[in-house]
Amino acid sequence: MTLSRVLRSVPMMATALIAALGVFTAPAGASPLPAGTGTPVLHFNADGSTSVEGVIESGHPVTIDFDPARLPGCRGADEYGDSWGISVQYRIDGGDLRVYPVTERVTADGKDTTIRSLGTLQLRPDTHHLQMWFVNQDRSGCQEEDTNHGANYQFDINQPPVLARATYRADWSETLTGPLRRGGALVIDYDPARLPQCRATYRGYPAWDITAFYRFDGGPVQSAPVNQGAEAIPFRIDVPANAQKIETWFKISNYYAQCSAYDSDYGKNYTFSIN
Template sequence: MTVSRMLRSVLMMAPALIAALGIAAAPAAAAPPPAGTGTPVLHFNADGSTSIEGTIESGHPVHIDFDPARLPDCRGTDEYGDSWGISVHYRIDGGEVRAYPVTERVTAGGKDSTIRGLATVQLRPDTRHLQMWFVAEDRAGCHEEDTDHGATYRFDIAQPPVLARATYHADWSETLTGTLRKGGALVINYDPARLPQCRTTYRGYPAWAIAAFYRFDGGPVQSTTVNQGAEVIPVRIDIPANAQKIETWFAISNYHAQCSAYDSDYGRNYTFSIN
């Protein structure tokens, strides 16, 4: 990639970099995920309607699927191809405004094309309200917004019980507060200093992800991402009604650098009994 093209990539990502810390990396997909993936999806459809697939709950991720046809005006091009993008701007419980792209840029035949993407927002365990709007921009200075006529899009977040919290400290100690109960929930607080490897960026965004892996009673392994961009936040794991114990371990990975590292108590995993 030439220096001018690298600079162009950084400039095109700039609108979505505003307060980008805390945003999960969006998968490179041109269409929403198939039904039944388990993660709820907020669909913003081409006809202006909004629909919810699944139940949005605190402590869990939610996908944002935005049809670019809702913001059709900013479609600038240049010598490299498409020079426009759309980002979701959102606020949790009236806090800091954050942003992340809901379109992707792909290059084929020497030309850039902007395609429909998917953003993922990881909600903290105490999240109660989610507010968002969408912004389209191009390099020519065009700016267009979808704000639900100025009201912005607002969603109330369900609050299942959280009975225990496991904290994985930077000094390699672990503490469990509260009681792990069948049918309850466990909040994981993970300090990213435990996995300092693989920290590179791609097009201005953190290219690494930390995943929490877990399983109940030796059963199937499940996982959830615990970082949004450069920020690691608490996540919630729901406990089955018949579970006796939970094992947890963590891994950092970087697809672009082909790098990975594990935190698994030297292969023993971190295990907690469930009452």
């Protein structure tokens, strides 16, 4: 039997995907993130309990692991199979409402099945508070919510000091402000206008993203997103205690076409010395 992991489009879930602030999705069925990823995880367990794995810090991602058994109603189906999905709705520092799916639908033998999925939110460096709740909906209009008895789920964000900021502006200038020190932190603030290529859309929504790549002293390459659509999302990098320099470069990719472009200072990469 061949399993085809194809999402069937539903307007509610498409809206949720685009409305999120700086996110990756990591489909995982019923499994949490592998141990040792370093990303904190908020677990919402089937028995109604909630637990935090790791430390939630500003400028770093946090992963949402929600067990669909917490919202067992609204399990609509149609000729294609399951027609329901669960999303997390959240506000950062009391700001705009954001939505992101915590389930996905996969198709096997022509039938849709809704499965558990992980949603990862990239927090801005100045984030202080995160509140969230969960909504289950199906195509019939049935809806149920998990709101912590109306109080919503509230999380304070740890605030390590940010010592330096690298800013990459639309006019192709780059500046480093603040002391970049070993054992400190660096915020990457990248303007998406620097990479205008590959800007296709899908059903009216951006179908591209920009990734920052970085490495210390020629070591392993690491990466993080720097945008959600045209909106820039600064992120924080922790500087190792023995680092001498950091290199950065950026890539835009299109989801649906083989199109990509780089911003790498003509292949030299953007390099900053660390004191």
